[in-house]
Amino acid sequence: MLEYLLSLLILTTIWTLLTQSYNLSFGLTGLFNLGHIIFYGIGAYTAAILNTDYGLQILPNLIIAAVVCGIVAAIFGLLTLRLSGHYLAIATLGAAMIAIVVATNWMDLTNGPLGIRGIDGPILFDLQITESWQILLLFLVIAGLCQWTLYKIFHSPFGRLQRAIQDDEIAARAVGKNTFLSKTWSLVLSSAFAGIAGAMYTHYRLFLDPTIFALPEIIFLILMIIVGGRGNFWGAILGTILVVIIGEIPRFFGFPDSIIGASRNILFAALLITTMFYRPKGLFTLFAKKAT
Amino acid sequence: MTKKFIAYGLGLCTLILTGCQNVANPSGNNAEDTITIGGIVPLTGDGAVYGVMTQNVANLRVEEINESGGINGKKLEIIWEDGKCTPKDASLAAQKLVNIDKVNIIFGGTCSGETLGAAPITEKANVILFSSVSTSPEVTNAGDFVFRTAPSDSSQGKVLGNYANKSGFNTVALLSEQTDYAVGVAGAFKDNFDGEIIEETYLSTESDFKTRITKIKASDPDALFLNPQTPPKFEIMLKQLQEQGWDKPIISNEISTGNIDARTKYADFLKERGLVAANFVAPDNSELTQFVERYEAKFGNKPEYINYTASTLDGVGILKRVLENTDSENTEAIRDTLYALQDYEGVFGTLAFDQNGDVNITHSLFRFNGEDFERLEE
8 A cells, every 4th residue: 555655656746747847838838739748758768768778877867858858849849839729739739649650660769569678767876776765755856856947947037938928929029029939948948847757757667668658648737737727836736636636536436447547537527627617727826826 | 945945855865865775685575384476467458368367277276286285384375466468567567576575486477578578677686587378589588587388489480480481372461469479479480481571560459450451462472470469359350351351371370279269250261261370289188187177167167278278387386396495585596496497297298498498398380170270290
């Protein structure tokens, strides 16, 4: 039971970082980017390949994963960010599809559907970390540093510009801001942190295959952000925790796995609809006033 | 705020580092009178056909061992985990068994992908991984602590490749699943077949082969090699082949040889297409026949795959013998005893492991006669 709780906490830590990274581009800047999960996957694959082929360990892998995701996001942004709204959503969704096909078929790089195995767990300065509570502590430190950086970004002039772009891009441009460049930076930073989350996942799960690019996951990311409040820093964290807790409720009624999956979706849908009706700005709006 | 944050961060780092340790040998926590080992088999999904059967065979054999006095008076117990026939779930299962249950031996996996997914984890922890069903050639080099009582598919690919050569096939179409097992069989077949191969692959999640069959038909091969990972996929292939009027010879991997519904349903179709499959079969012996009777009495049906039943019986038997003579906590001693084993008299005859932990069994050819498989002279 304790082990199960620890593994849930580790995954929640990773998910919280992923949600917060998405909160930057989707929540704050308002980019309706449905391809965010690609950067999580690219980060995961970067770490897995660097570890199994070049023997690099978690800390350098986290940094390289962030850089690789940032570069890919910059190219991706230059190609797609002239679009907006639904057009951007379709283009990014298409990119996510391409990522799945590439990961499944580029056997030499990703080993396709057979996956990459034999990934090392977290190793810090030649010390191998195997106990779950130690991994949790390490991940809390890493995710904490990332969250702190994101907090600074959210509350910097850059962050306020992103909010302005979401509210009225033309107005932002009218006061002399280069909104295209800002949006690209938002995407790059957001993707880099998603890459870090992906690399953490790799070093925790120790096996990686193309199912990491599961598109339905993007729905959960959107759900967590809507529940927490778009562009609300603390909302993203609390939203993730709330969704994880609600998702685990069916398990305690002793349902079989097949029913757990379905009942989870019902609960999530109910949560989303309730939020949209009664608290369209997120369940944690009170918190937000204090924070911003 | 910042200073406080850094202070907490540093505090956490110190906690982590002081809590770390080198983990060369995890300590076992076996109770005095029980030897607990782990087990990884697919209990859900398409692969459950093998998994549940392997679990039943091993459990029944272990029950019998325990009833007749156990291992030096200790009871043997297996903690089963669902590997779902994927390396991903098997690696999760192995992590749980190694880090939480602290087992020294894992019996499994069943699907080759499971064994290959679990091997890096067991290998790092010096835990014995002992499969009785995985046949992929990759398992040979999966690690020093990996053993198996099923033959490598390099021999399956060889007998099928030779058969295709002898039958005068110039081109063979290969419809192959993208899993470790099927990729292994396909690779071994390619190494041994001299003609041209037209390969079509599919993911385990797919179940529509119609476009692939149309494409294969258009390229007009001399024969078709069906290479699925699980029986449900084999059945879907047969249905769609029949619908599209496939009329050339069919060869297949050992998946088709189980007593599965698909064969009865498509018996005429398969007989007319002269289905030939590779399989490894134990010589007739009373131990196996009697065990199958006990299995049927307990579970209400015969084991689906007699070959895996036999290799699982041998697997449990070998482990019993090794544990009787070796300290169950010392995995290096168990490994060395397994390598040194030369004269185990099992269902498959006298068994021994080579330097890679592979067993001395090979595949033979069988032809489907409309009811059952008959051995072909090679």
